Amino acid sequence: MHQHGGGFGLDALFALPLMLAIGCYVGAALRVRRTGQGWPMSRILLWAGGTAAAAAGFVGPLAARAYTDFTAHLLSHLLVGMLAPLLLVPAAPVTLALRSLPPVPARRLAHLLKSTPVRILSHPVTAGVLNVAPLWVLYATPAGAPMLDNPLVHLAVQLHFLVAGYLFTASIIGIDPSPHRAGFATRTAVLLLAAAGHASLSKYIYAHPPMGVPSAQAEAGGVLMYYGGDLIDLALVTVFCAQWYRQARPRSPGQGRPAARGIPRQGAGPP
């Protein structure tokens, strides 16, 4: 029953853009380092790890199995749509591009980031809907599962989850310049709703196997999606809270105890 979705030639075709992604990033990082600005090794490793996680959904044994085995399909969806973005976003590719590009393209990129379409797409609500709504259409409507039988649709779906997952993760914990970042309250609400949508859908898949999917595969896949999603959401929430913690720090050591000392400190902002 395992007819592989892509031969060796097709695998190489998909591997190319992924190699390119690593090559461009490392090239840009070396360029920035040469100018003396520095670029952390940890970000290079994050980018490589994220690219590898994304690659697992497009090339290799897991990607091949994902065409026929629903559990493998859900695992590849976790890797491509959730784990890869979690690693790629902290690698700050946009910051790297802005620093390494020549002035004119860099300015164009900066303008693009401020444009209305980018602003809409990178808003947590839009990005959250782009992530969760297609999941429900694919796995909880009768039209969904048969669509995945078509290799091209399958590929498009994986690509969509990579891009939408990146936009979502960036809207929640992004460190790249974002001219209109949503506040912590909005991001908290979206993060909660998205995680809830994911957990509910996992159980829904367990309870109602999508059309043509054997119930054993749906059950194993649902449990995997639930707990796998939990692990990644836990990491996402931790990074998110750590960012809040850093931003909410008292501006001066005395600020937390207003009555303790009457001496105003230099640099202390308004309460």
Add this chain to the structure above:
Amino acid sequence: MGAPQVPRPALRRDRSLWAALMIGVGVMAAVDEIIFHQVLAWHHFYDRSTGDIALLSDGLLHAAELFILVAGFFLLADTHRRGTYSRQVARAGLFLGLGGFQLFDGLINHKVLQLHQIRYGVDILPYDLIWNAVSLLLLGTGAVLAVRARRARPNA
């Protein structure tokens, strides 16, 4: 420490209380997941009697529990660095959170939403009674600690 006592806010506005309460809720939810779902395998992932709406609220609660556990630790660390942390108040909050979640799980999740039962293939009544009695015990402990903490504060 030797620092003069800082006037503290009313107990219900004390961040130590709420942060610890969040941790209590999150810890009990994690205990529920680890002990009863995974180790004992008494609870079921999905027991086929759950309605779809209940499934949605289950997902929302699950996400909130995860968030609350992590956020609680960071909020508590925040009170610590601001010098407003009170161990006594935090302990009260922790027990209120533990018992509160246990009671909520026992009444709402198990009985109202019918997400899953404590155990299957047995007479469920003693399990339910013990479950909810333990939650009341935890809540009671939290309440006693809260009252004591309020009496102990300088400007109660």
